[in-house]
Amino acid sequence: MDYTAAAKDFRRFVKELEDEGELVTVTKEVDPHLEVGAIVRKVYETEERAPLFTNVKGRKTDGLFRILGASVGCSKRPGMRYCRLAKSIGLPSSATGQDIVAKINEAKSKPPVPCRQVETGPIKDHILLGDEIDLTKLPVPLLHEHDGGKYLATMGMHVVQSPDGRWTNWAISRGMVLGKRELAGLVIPKQDIGTIWNLWKEKGEDMPWALCFGVPPAAIVVGGMPIPKWTNEPDFIGALTGAPVEVVKCETNDLLVPANAEIVLEGVVSVTETVPEGPMVEYNGMVYPGRAADEGHTIWSTTQAAEVLNICQAADLPIKMVWSPFESHSMWFAIQVDRQKLVKMQTNMEDFCRRLGHVVFSSKPGWFIPKIFLVGDYIDPTNLLDVIYAEASRCEPGRHEFVFFEYSNIPLIPYVEHGFPSESGTNGKVVKCCMLPEDFTEETLPWKGGSFEEAYPETVKQTVLDNWTAYGF
Ligand SMILES: Cc1cc2nc3c(=O)[nH]c(=O)nc-3n(C[C@H](O)[C@H](O)[C@H](O)COP(=O)(O)O)c2cc1C
Numbered sequence: 021m022d023y024t025a026a027a028k029d030f031r032r033f034v035k036e037l038e039d040e041g042e043l044v045t046v047t048k049e050v051d052p053h054l055e056v057g058a059i060v061r062k063v064y065e066t067e068e069r070a071p072l073f074t075n076v077k078g079r080k081t082d083g084l085f086r087i088l089g090a091s092v093g094c095s096k097r098p099g100m101r102y103c104r105l106a107k108s109i110g111l112p113s114s115a116t117g118q119d120i121v122a123k124i125n126e127a128k129s130k131p132p133v134p135c136r137q138v139e140t141g142p143i144k145d146h147i148l149l150g151d152e153i154d155l156t157k158l159p160v161p162l163l164h165e166h167d168g169g170k171y172l173a174t175m176g177m178h179v180v181q182s183p184d185g186r187w188t189n190w191a192i193s194r195g196m197v198l199g200k201r202e203l204a205g206l207v208i209p210k211q212d213i214g215t216i217w218n219l220w221k222e223k224g225e226d227m228p229w230a231l232c233f234g235v236p237p238a239a240i241v242v243g244g245m246p247i248p249k250w251t252n253e254p255d256f257i258g259a260l261t262g263a264p265v266e267v268v269k270c271e272t273n274d275l276l277v278p279a280n281a282e283i284v285l286e287g288v289v290s291v292t293e294t295v296p297e298g299p300m301v302e303y304n305g306m307v308y309p310g311r312a313a314d315e316g317h318t319i320w321s322t323t324q325a326a327e328v329l330n331i332c333q334a335a336d337l338p339i340k341m342v343w344s345p346f347e348s349h350s351m352w353f354a355i356q357v358d359r360q361k362l363v364k365m366q367t368n369m370e371d372f373c374r375r376l377g378h379v380v381f382s383s384k385p386g387w388f389i390p391k392i393f394l395v396g397d398y399i400d401p402t403n404l405l406d407v408i409y410a411e412a413s414r415c416e417p418g419r420h421e422f423v424f425f426e427y428s429n430i431p432l433i434p435y436v437e438h439g440f441p442s443e444s445g446t447n448g449k450v451v452k453c454c455m456l457p458e459d460f461t462e463e464t465l466p467w468k469g470g471s472f473e474e475a476y477p478e479t480v481k482q483t484v485l486d487n488w489t490a491y492g493f
C-alpha cells in the first residue's frame with residue numbers, strides 16, 4: 021500500500037478516512053451558527069470520527085460546499101489515536117507518536133524537493149473574479165459563542181513570498197470574514213508571515229497573497245510547523261512525502277498554489293490598513309479556548325516537538341525523542357535523553373539543563389515553549405502518565421527547576437497575557453529536571469521500576485498474559 025497517496029491528496033485522505041471508519045457523513049441539516057462548532061468540539065473531546073457535513077443550513081445541498089471537521093483530530097480506536105496525523109504525513113494508521121516524530125525528523129536531513137509547476141489542475145475548475153466573489157454567501161460557521169466573527173480560515177494555508185522571490189512561505193493562520201471580498205487575519209510579527217509582511221511594508225507595496233483550503237494533508241501539517249526562516253515549506257513537504265508538490269500559478273498574481281487544492285482565495289495583504297480581529301478560541305484552552313486535542317495540538321504540538329528534536333540533535337545534545345502531550349495544550353515539552361550518552365558527557369544536572377534550556381528557548385519554536393520536562397529513557401514521553409510520574413517522583417521543587425527569564429514567550433499563553441506584569445517584559449520559562457543526580461553519572465541505576473513491565477521476570481509476565489482471559493478478565 022502506498023501510504024503517501026493520502027498525504028499528497030486531500031480527497032484521497034477523506035476517502036481513506038471513510039474506508040477506515042474514521043469519518044461520519046452528516047446529512048442532517050446543521051446550523052453554521054454555533055451548531056457546527058459545537059459538534060466538532062464535542063468530536064474532539066470524545067475523539068470521535070471526523071464529521072463531514074453535507075447539508076449546511078443556508079447552502080443548498082448542491083454538493084459543492086461541505087465542511088469537514090476534526091480532519092486531524094484524535095481517534096478513539098484502540099492503538100490508532102494518531103491515525104489522522106499519521107496518514108497526513110504518509111505513515112500507516114497504527115503509527116505511534118515516536119514513529120511520527122521520527123519521520124518528520126528524518127525528512128529534516130533529506131535534500132529539499134522543490135515543487136513542480138503544472139499547467140492546470142482541479143483547482144482551476146471554477147474561477148470567480150471581481151464582483152462575482154462574495155465570501156458572505158458561504159455558510160461560514162460562527163464556531164464558538166464568544167468569537168469575534170465567523171472564521172472561514174481555521175485550517176487554511178497562507179501562501180506569501182519575500183519581495184525578492186527567494187523565500188516562499190506556506191503557513192496556517194486563522195482568518196475571519198470581514199466583507200464580501202475581505203478577510204481579517206493574524207499577522208504575528210514573529211511568525212514568518214509577519215517577517216515577510218514587514219519586507220513588503222518596507223518596500224511600500226501590499227503583499228501578494230493566496231489562501232488555500234483542502235491542500236495536500238502533508239502540506240497543512242508542514243504549514244503548522246515552525247521550520248527555520250528563509251526555508252521553503254514546499255521543499256520540505258516534498259522531502260517528507262518523497263515527491264514534489266504539484267502547483268499551478270494563481271490567476272491574479274505570480275504565487276504558486278497546490279494544483280489539487282479545494283479552494284484558493286487570491287488577493288493582497290494590506291501593509292497600511294489594520295482592522296480589529298478576533299477574539300477566537302485559542303490552542304491554550306481559554307477565550308481563548310480550543311481545548312485539547314484539536315489540530316492546534318495534533319499538528320502544531322507534534323511538529324514543534326519534531327523541530328525541537330532536530331534543534332537539540334544539531335546542537336549535539338544526546339536527545340532521543342521530544343513530545344508535547346496534547347493535554348498540556350502545547351505548553352509542556354517532554355524531552356527524553358539518551359542516558360548512556362549523557363553519562364559519557366560527564367556533565368551534571370545544572371550544566372546540562374541550562375545548556376538545554378538555552379538551546380531550546382532561543383530557537384524559533386522556543387518562543388512558544390514555556391516548560392520543558394527532561395526525562396530519562398525509561399520514561400515514554402508520549403505517555404502522559406509516565407511524564408507525570410517522572411515529574412512527581414524525580415523533580416525536586418526549586419533545586420531541579422532551572423528558570424530562564426531572558427527569553428520572550430508567545431503572549432497567547434494565559435499567564436503571559438493575563439498574569440503578573442514582569443519588569444523585564446519577559447516571563448519565566450523552566451527546564452524541570454525529572455531525573456535524579458545519579459541519572460547523570462551512573463550507567464546502571466541502583467533502583468528498579470515497579471511497573472508490570474519492569475518488576476517481573478519475562479516468564480511470569482508471559483504466563484500472566486497467556487492466562488489473562490482464563491483468569492476471568
Ligand atoms: C490548526 C492550527 C491553527 C493555527 N492558527 C494560527 C494562527 O491563527 N496564527 C498563528 O500565528 N499561528 C497559528 N498556528 C501556528 C502556526 O501555523 C505555526 O506557528 C507555523 O509554524 C507558522 O508558520 P511559519 O513557521 O512559516 O511562520 C496554527 C497552527 C495550527 C496547526
Ligand SMILES: [Mn+2]
Nearest residue numbers: 189190212247
Ligand atoms: Mn515558514
